[in-house]
Amino acid sequence: LTEDDPAAIIGIDENHAVPNLMGEGADLARQDAIEARQNARNACQVQYESEHEMNIDSNSNSTITTMIVIDGIIMRPRHCAFEDCDQKLENEVNGVFCTEHRILHGHLCHIADCDNYKEPNTKTCIEHDNRWCSHLIRFGCQSLLGIRRILRRTNNERLDWLPPVNHQVAPAHNNPPAANIHHNKRENYFVALRYYCVETICAPCGIVKAWTKFTKSEGPVQILDFLNKVYPTEESRPSYICIDKACVVLQAALLNGVWEVWSHTSRLIVDSYHYINHRTTDYICRKWCNPAPLNGSAPNLVVVEYDINGRPHYKRAFNTQACEQLNAWLGGYQSILNRMTVANFDWTIHALLFIHTQKVIQHQLNKASNNPEEEEEEEDIPDNQIM
Secondary structure, eight states: OTTSOTTOBTTTSTTSOOOOOOSTTHHHHHHHHHHHHHHHHHHHHHHTTSSSSSOOOTTTTTSOOOEEEEEEEOOOOEEOOSTTOOOOOSSTTTOOSOHHHHHHHTTBOSBTTOOSBOOTTSSSOSTTHHHHHHHHHHHTTOOHHHHHHHHHHHHHHOOTTSOOOOOOOOOOTTSOGGGOOOOOOOSBOSSOEEOOEEEEEEOTTSOEEEEEEESSOOOHHHHHHHHHHHOOSGGGOOSEEEETTHHHHHHHHHHHTTHHHHTTTOEEEOOHHHHHHHTTTOHHHHHHOOSSBTTSSOGGGEEEEEOTTSOEEEEESSOTTHHHHHHHHHGGGHHHHTTSOHHHHHHHHHHHHHHHHHHHHHHHHHHHTTOHHHHHTOOOOOHHHHO
């Protein structure tokens, strides 16, 4: 075990070689592997004198290793159309502003940076009336099916006479922190904006610890701000923070100076699914974000388990897919939640997460009581009764 590549992950690489890192940092990755194997050989005798199969930290008996998992799911209720405002709409039917910005700008032309008064029964001044008419022609009398058809044709055909489509592309997993989404300034306030996603923090068992809404993107800066609000003190912070883009968040934390605070208590790791795909292209992810190293460098992330024949094998100590599993369940309510007001959305999401947490706790209690029959007979709440 200790002679394996430090980039190897338990549950995947026991019986085959680890894929090499391609591109920038490949030489560093090879050097790390050589040094790790040499250190393992030097410490091999000491490690295997223990009764356990894997070396355990000297402080493992006095401290508890904890982990949280963070991920987001696209949920898009509407909020105020004004720049950098995420307050709820004053008029949820056809309004575009919150109460404050309706008072300040509701009587003005809805074209950005235009201070003229708007005309009656329209949202623009006389100067920009053609912009409002164009908007009504494009979006005023279209069904949902028609909009989908137009978007599909626009994406596929790219005809010269079709209007250009400006999509906001979410940052890729391997983009550096500086390559966050560039949000162009809005040209008009004809329609309300929508939130980007709901971000949740879960324990590996599935219990939801916290949640929030992100307005524009699921970027590393937003994630770090969320963590600072939920865990303001060192005593409250977990040992490991699992994020699907942990390597990107780590780079942002280093650049912003936030890592000087968090490095005393926590370590960022990538969930197992994203790590397998990303370790061949990103050196930082490969070196620092392995969720269950096969070489024993992070023994708190690995446990020894025995099969039915009594043979020991190594297993990941934590479920890094907890948020993905939660999101798969929440996704069934996505179309309903997207049509709610912000207040109703917040209440419903909170209620759904509470129900999910209660079911997880009950499952854990049944499992701890070693009563599989009781667990099998547990009645699930029908989806049509949750709402």
